[in-house]
Structure formats: structure tokens, C-alpha cells
Amino acid sequence: MKIAGIGCRPGASVEALRDALLRVLMIAGPVEGVATIPARAAELRALSLPLILVEVAGIETPTQSPRIQALHGTGSVAEAAAIAACGKDAVIIAARVTSACGTATAAIAESPESP
Template sequence: MMVAGIGCRAGAPLAALQAALDAAEAQAGPVDALATIAARGPHLAPLAGLRALPLHLVAVEGITTPTRSPRILALHGTGSVAEAAALAAAGPGARIVAARHVSPCGQATAAIAETAQKGPA
């Protein structure tokens, strides 16, 4: 399963969320779900509805991410909300397949994680 983690500033426009997600999907392919922190759930609900995707609200503090923003680390206890949300929602052993992409306006980020591959049945 592919999960897109989304981070955004309060009031980020839907177009910014879409642009960040589109950029991440261009690298990794389409996603099966969206994820973000609880505080941003209301901001992401329109995007989830538009894309007909489930939205997972997750805790991100303490999750190690490939990219690190000092500002986000101070605010949320992780280097990237987008990457950490994707990893948290994708579950144990998940890996980032599209690192943080930033919308052109800088108000939204998206990253994609893939669930751990399971062995043959």
C-alpha cells in the first residue's frame, strides 16, 4: 500500500495540497491513502474527498525522516510532517519512496511511503 503524508501551513489552499501530492505521485505513483497530523485533518479533508481516499490522522513525534526542517523539528518533534505521517500510516517497516515535495507556493508538502513487502503466501 502507498500512503501520502501531507504537511501544510494553516490555511494552505487546496491547490497547494494538490500540487504537492501531484509532485510526489509523479515520482512514486498513485497512492491508496492520505495521512497527516490531527491538527491538519480539517485542512486535508477536502483533498481526501476530492481524491476519494481515506485520511489517517497519526502521531509523528520521534519518527526519523530522510529530510529535516529545524522549524518542523521544533514544532512537531520530527524532521518532516509529510514523511513522518506517511511512515506512521504505512506501518512498521515502511519505507519512503518519494521524499518530501514542496508545493510551488511553499505552503504544503507531500511524501509517499510504501508498506513493508510481505513474503510469499
């Protein structure tokens, strides 16, 4: 299973979300769906892709943002969401990338089994 995790600032545009997603897909190829935190569901529904809502607090991530750690309890919403959606054996295969405008991030995790 391969899932893209997406993080974004409130009100991020569809273009920013697509940009971050396309950048990470160029690194790791197609995914089965996208994951994010419940607070960002409205922004991601605009992508019209299968959406998985997850909790990310306490999930260790390869990249760290002090701002995101303070807000969400993890270093990267995108990486943590991808890991959470793939399950406990998931690994990040494409670390967090940022959209050109800086309002959205995406990462991809992969797991050999479904959660």
C-alpha cells in the same frame, strides 16, 4: 501498502495541497490514501481522499526541517505521517516535495504489510 503523507501550514489552500500531492504522485505513482497530523485534518478533508490521522513525534525522516522539528518533533510531517500510516517496516519511496507556493509538502512511504 502505499500512503502519501502531507504536511502544510495552517489554512493552506486546496490548490497547494493538490499541487504537492500531484508532484509526489508523479514520482511514485498512485497511493491508497493520505495521512497527516490531527491538527491538519480540516485542510486535508477538502481533498476528498481517504484520510489517516497519525502522530509523528519521534519518527526519523530522511529530510530535516529545524522549524518542523521544533514544532512537531520530527524532521518532516509529510514523511513521518506517511511512515506512521504504513507501519514499522515502511520506507520512504518519494522524499518530501513542496508545492509551488511553499505552503504544503507531500511524501510517499511504502510497506509490504498493513499497519
